[in-house]
Amino acid sequence: MKVEINGAAHDLADEATVADALAAIAAPEKGVAVAVDGLVVRRADWPSTRLAAGAAVEVLTAVQGG
Amino acid sequence: MDETLVVGGRKIGSRLITGTGGAANLEVLERALIASGTTLTTVAMRRIDAQTGTGVLDLLRRLGIEVLPNTAGCRTAAEAVLTARLAREALETDLVKLEVVADERTLLPDPIELLDAAEQLVDDGFTVLPYTNDDPVLARKLEQVGCAAVMPLGSPIGTGLGIRNPHNIEMIVAEAGVPVVLDAGIGTASEAAQAMELGCDAVLLATAVTRAADPERMAQAMRLAVEAGYAARHAGRIPRRYWAQASSPEID
Numbered sequence: 001m002k003v004e005i006n007g008a009a010h011d012l013a014d015e016a017t018v019a020d021a022l023a024a025i026a027a028p029e030k031g032v033a034v035a036v037d038g039l040v041v042r043r044a045d046w047p048s049t050r051l052a053a054g055a056a057v058e059v060l061t062a063v064q065g066g
Numbered sequence: 067m068d069e070t071l072v073v074g075g076r077k078i079g080s081r082l083i084t085g086t087g088g089a090a091n092l093e094v095l096e097r098a099l100i101a102s103g104t105t106l107t108t109v110a111m112r113r114i115d116a117q118t119g120t121g122v123l124d125l126l127r128r129l130g131i132e133v134l135p136n137t138a139g140c141r142t143a144a145e146a147v148l149t150a151r152l153a154r155e156a157l158e159t160d161l162v163k164l165e166v167v168a169d170e171r172t173l174l175p176d177p178i179e180l181l182d183a184a185e186q187l188v189d190d191g192f193t194v195l196p197y198t199n200d201d202p203v204l205a206r207k208l209e210q211v212g213c214a215a216v217m218p219l220g221s222p223i224g225t226g227l228g229i230r231n232p233h234n235i236e237m238i239v240a241e242a243g244v245p246v247v248l249d250a251g252i253g254t255a256s257e258a259a260q261a262m263e264l265g266c267d268a269v270l271l272a273t274a275v276t277r278a279a280d281p282e283r284m285a286q287a288m289r290l291a292v293e294a295g296y297a298a299r300h301a302g303r304i305p306r307r308y309w310a311q312a313s314s315p316e317i318d
Contacts, residue, residue, distance in 0.1 A: 031123045
């Protein structure tokens, strides 16, 4: 199925989870947070939260600013 | 007397909070942060980039500097609340520098969205440090909804115009029951000292240091200025007089 990760299209397995989406972009485990369709998914729930086709996944970290 | 700054029950080791925004690279940032003596620094939340990864966090961890995530770029309370929640998840801190700006040209806070976001985040357990206008009434309302500090601007972000309305800052200080942090607009050291002389508890700045020709040296200047202004404020300055008053004895 197709999902969008940080604005780019990715093809993931139909049963893919948030953890699989992070693996798809080789995101580090620490220092990142994930929102799916505008809602925060807690770290503990990454392996068990299934993505729906067309989901918009945002993976954020801290950058210089402010 | 313990003169350590306390925000939301948490001790802050330095009264200068140096932001990370605007530094040319991480090496320049590292030298500036060290020279500033800061123990707390701001970061922004953005999509992770494969090239930079979590570089700034790795640096701050190595330097032992605590992170204060901001909600820069947010225009509505809803955006700011989501960004704060993501920051808490990524950085494992309940501190947030709440920024909700009205437009790109002025980057001035939108007071209505700001107050709404502050209330939601306080209810959600955050320690909220709002970037606010130099408006004593708004500062009071932010304190009333439970913000741990108020952070009025001296002038718009990145302008280096200093403190345009010192009297408003004094009124905010006079009424506040939480720490007041002068945030934004500082251009040079005398303005940081002025903020402290007006009674602010701390100064938050980034651009003035990171975009100076010599960021490390300016960081040191800001550290000294904040210390000097704080000392002067608490030393009890002389009253202003209209006419001269000799400091040497009269000739007999």
